[in-house]
Amino acid sequence: xxxxxxxxxxxxxxxxxxxxxxxxxxxxxxxxxxxxxxxxxxxxxxxxxxxxxxxxxxxxxxxxxxxxxxxxxxxxxxxxxxxxxxxxxxxxxxxxxxxxxxxxxxxxxxxxxxxxxxxxxxxxxxxxxxxxxxxxxxxxxxxxxxxxxxxxxxxxxxxxxxxxxxxxxxxxxxxxxxxxxxxxxxxxxxxxxxxxxxxxxxxxxxxxxxxxxxxxxxxxxxxxxxxxxxxxxxxxxxxxxxxxxxxxxxxxxxxxxxxxxxxxxxxxxxxxxxxxxxxxxxxxxxxxxxxxxxxxxxxxxxxxxxxxxxxxx
Amino acid sequence: xxxxxxxxxxxxxxxxxxxxxxxxxxxxxxxxxxxxxxxxxxxxxxxxxxxxxxxxxxxxxxxxxxxxxxxxxxxxxxxxxxxxxxxxxxxxxxxxxxxxxxxxxxxxxxxxxxxxxxxxxxxxxxxxxxxxxxxxxxxxxxxxxxxxxxxxxxxxxxxxxxxxxxxxxxxxxxxxxxxxxxxxxxxxxxxxxxxxxxxxxxxxxxxxxxxxxxxxxxxxxxxxxxxxxxxxxxxxxxxxxxxxxxxxxxxxxxxxxxxxxxxxxxxxxxxxxxxxxxxxxxxxxxxxxxxxxxxxxxxxxxxxxxxxxxxxxxxxxxx
Numbered sequence: 254x255x256x257x258x259x260x261x262x263x264x265x266x267x268x269x270x271x272x273x274x275x276x277x278x279x280x281x282x283x284x285x286x287x288x289x290x291x292x293x294x295x296x297x298x299x300x301x302x303x304x305x306x307x308x309x310x311x312x313x314x315x316x317x318x319x320x321x322x323x324x325x326x327x328x329x330x331x332x333x334x335x336x337x338x339x340x341x342x343x344x345x346x347x348x349x350x351x352x353x354x355x356x357x358x359x360x361x362x363x364x365x366x367x368x369x370x371x372x373x374x375x376x377x378x379x380x381x382x383x384x385x386x387x388x389x390x391x392x393x394x395x396x397x398x399x400x401x402x403x404x405x406x407x408x409x410x411x412x413x414x415x416x417x418x419x420x421x422x423x424x425x426x427x428x429x430x431x432x433x434x435x436x437x438x439x440x441x442x443x444x445x446x447x448x449x450x451x452x453x454x455x456x457x458x459x460x461x462x463x464x465x466x467x468x469x470x471x472x473x474x475x476x477x478x479x480x481x482x483x484x485x486x487x488x489x490x491x492x493x494x495x496x497x498x499x500x501x502x503x504x505x506x507x508x509x510x511x512x513x514x515x516x517x518x519x520x521x522x523x524x525x526x527x528x529x530x531x532x533x534x535x536x537x538x539x540x541x542x543x544x545x546x547x548x549x550x551x552x553x554x555x556x557x558x559x560x561x562x563x564x565x566x
Numbered sequence: 567x568x569x570x571x572x573x574x575x576x577x578x579x580x581x582x583x584x585x586x587x588x589x590x591x592x593x594x595x596x597x598x599x600x601x602x603x604x605x606x607x608x609x610x611x612x613x614x615x616x617x618x619x620x621x622x623x624x625x626x627x628x629x630x631x632x633x634x635x636x637x638x639x640x641x642x643x644x645x646x647x648x649x650x651x652x653x654x655x656x657x658x659x660x661x662x663x664x665x666x667x668x669x670x671x672x673x674x675x676x677x678x679x680x681x682x683x684x685x686x687x688x689x690x691x692x693x694x695x696x697x698x699x700x701x702x703x704x705x706x707x708x709x710x711x712x713x714x715x716x717x718x719x720x721x722x723x724x725x726x727x728x729x730x731x732x733x734x735x736x737x738x739x740x741x742x743x744x745x746x747x748x749x750x751x752x753x754x755x756x757x758x759x760x761x762x763x764x765x766x767x768x769x770x771x772x773x774x775x776x777x778x779x780x781x782x783x784x785x786x787x788x789x790x791x792x793x794x795x796x797x798x799x800x801x802x803x804x805x806x807x808x809x810x811x812x813x814x815x816x817x818x819x820x821x822x823x824x825x826x827x828x829x830x831x832x833x834x835x836x837x838x839x840x841x842x843x844x845x846x847x848x849x850x851x852x853x854x855x856x857x858x859x860x861x862x863x864x865x866x867x868x869x870x871x872x873x874x875x876x877x878x879x880x881x882x883x884x885x
Contacts, residue, residue, distance in 0.1 A: 292701075395584040397816060398868060400860035402823030403841060407857050408592055410845045498710045502827060505712045506842055518712075525716055525831075529724050536720075539713035547708035554704075 293555020310350035363496035366435025371442025379450025449481035483560035645851035665836030675760030684771025706765025815871035
């Protein structure tokens with residue numbers, strides 16, 4: 254990131270001030286480069302709309318998610334129910350809005366977990382080197398070769414009831430799902446951070462700071478970590494999409510949140526038995542997951558162009 | 567090559583051990599007691615329960631239990647399914663071929679999509695074809711497999727009524743008819759998995775080829791008059807595939823994760839659907855064994871990737 258602003262800009266600013274491009278702050282520069290990625294901007298808007306709908310929706314569409322109305326079972330979209338109804342006559346729009354909260358919250362929370370764990374492990378490995386580095390990287394490689402979905406299912410199967418008893422059904426499953434999904438997504442982040450640390454710690458500005466007597470903690474927190482964050486943010490964005498898919502997968506397999514909490518994956522799981530008579534049900538839930546994930550992936554791609562110009566993938 | 571292979575095999579052993587430690591830790595940390603059911607059952611006296619616990623070594627120290635468990639796992643002695651009333655290994659051997667067939671074929675399909683599309687995109691970067699391919703790749707790996715599966719069922723089974731959506735292991739046909747029926751019922755699971763993998767691999771192939779195609783030795787190959795096709799296949803692709811193999815190996819856990827979902831949607835009788843049904847039925851020995859088998863499969867495929875790696879880049883094998 255440090256090299257992304259052209260060096261000539263600062264040189265010019267000192268010499269001839271008039272008639273030259275005004276000084277651009279890094280944030281503005283980043284925004285300019287992001288803006289060129291039209292799909293990423295469109296995706297950001299889509300995601301923002303989805304997030305707003307999910308946060309504000311339940312106040313604007315004050316229909317209960319559990320109102321059962323057998324007179325209106327499996328109806329297609331109509332004025333009374335814009336997204337139709339499910340097999341119990343519950344309003345799908347209300348359920349989608351409520352479920353979106355949980356799906357997006359799980360995605361964000363799991364991303365935070367994976368970033369924190371990954372940055373911590375990568376930073377320790379990159380700073381310490383030697384046997385600690387080797388051990389931590391072995392652990393990272395081991396986690397990368399674990400069969401994640403089976404283990405995810407196994408852990409949730411074994412620990413679900415215990416946590417449910419501790420913090421209630423909704424909170425327990427939320428904590429478990431976030432911890433487990435985040436716990437299986439930190440490895441790429443750790444590798445990235447470590448690689449960045451290894452290259453950054455040899456740079457002149459770090460050398461200079463060390464020569465001035467900065468402690469290792471200060472070096473890491475003040476000089477190396479901020480410069481290593483670009484690729485980490487990109488990886489974090491992708492992790493949100495992965496986590497949303499993972500949560501939907503668990504719910505779709507019937508092993509995520511309990512049936513009365515309609516996450517998008519859970520809606521799809523319930524809808525799949527009525528595919529022939531009420532296809533709108535599955536299509537709406539699936540489209541929401543798809544749209545969110547696609548938008549996040551595009552945003553990640555745009556951010557990669559901005560924050561991490563060297564990597565092509 | 568032989569020594570390289572041996573070294574790779576030796577590296578696989580610690581990771582297998584590591585995975586077994588993780589699995590055992592999860593199991594040991596889990597709350598609850600496998601004999602909890604017996605405790606609540608009034609027909610089973612407490613002495614019997616204690617005897618059972620002693621017999622299965624539940625009261626031994628953790629390390630001893632781990633070694634007993636590991637030795638049993640390695641012997642293929644995976645316990646007895648509470649639900650199906652057969653040995654777990656027979657159950658798994660029955661189910662494994664379907665999983666390997668679906669996963670293997672879908673990987674071949676993914677390669678058949680990713681290689682040509684990725685190479686075409688990279689040879690004409692930022693062309694219309696490249697942009698379309700890139701957009702489709704994004705859509706492809708943003709569509710979760712469970713949703714693609716449902717869309718396929720909706721389109722091909724319900725609307726068009728072309729393909730069966732339940733995978734049957736007991737087809738009533740024989741001869742060519744059997745192959746045809748088998749093909750028809752396998753199309754959708756294979757396509758769902760293959761397209762998902764193909765989409766992300768297309769991007770890997772594209773960027774790997776892009777890295778290679780501007781190098782001097784490629785210009786040399788062109789300059790000495792080789793046909794473009796030969797340049798791409800023999801000179802560019804072989805070198806571009808080296809990083810792709812690594813990335814594909816890293817994706818193996820995700821591939822098997824996708825297999826679990828597709829098996830569940832299309833009711834393919836593989837170990838993935840076995841895992842889900844045994845989780846729903848609280849059949850712990852089967853769950854443990856299937857997870858272990860998945861771990862072994864991931865390591866096996868990583869090993870295959872390593873062998874490919876050595877073949878693609880002999881420098882690695884002779885180092």
